[in-house]
Amino acid sequence: MENPFEIINQRLGRIECLFENINSIISNKNINTAYPELIDVKALADYLKVSTSFIYKMTSSNQIPHSKKGKKIYFDKEKVTNWALESSVMTQEEMQDVANKYSLKRN
Known part of the structure; x- marks a missing residue:
């Protein structure tokens, strides 16, 4: 034992x-x-479900956060996700809430 x-x-x-x-x-x-998780143009286009030409257009006009190293363009996936979510559109319910809060403050 x-x-x-x-x-x-x-x-x-x-x-x-x-x-x-x-x-x-x-x-x-x-x-x-x-x-950060870096992705290239093709991976970003797949991630956002848009064309690569749209991504190039956005980078050339500095509308999307990116980094350049030589001729390569890189994207921080987290920054791009935050950027995409910033542009969200309010629902009717959210707009009504904002309007109600505004009218309550005025009175």
């Missing part, structure tokens, strides 16, 4: 190993997410 303290000690050792593995995975994930 095994000593119950040895069994507990073995299990604690396995738990420590699992925690170390989890900690290393989390550390690696934090390192990888420190850099």
Whole structure:
């Protein structure tokens, strides 16, 4: 019959190993997410479901956030997503709420 303290000690050792593995995975994930996810024109066109010529037109008129390195154009996916969401149109309900708040402030 095994000593119950040895069994507990073995299990604690396995738990420590699992925690170390989890900690290393989390550390690696934090390192990888420190850099922005860069995508090219084709990937951005696919992501936004528009043509590449539309993307080039937007970059030439500086209407979309981008970076240039030589002849290559890169986009930070998070910045482009935020840019796309900035341009959202209010629903009828949202416009009504704004109008109601405005009229309450005036009175």
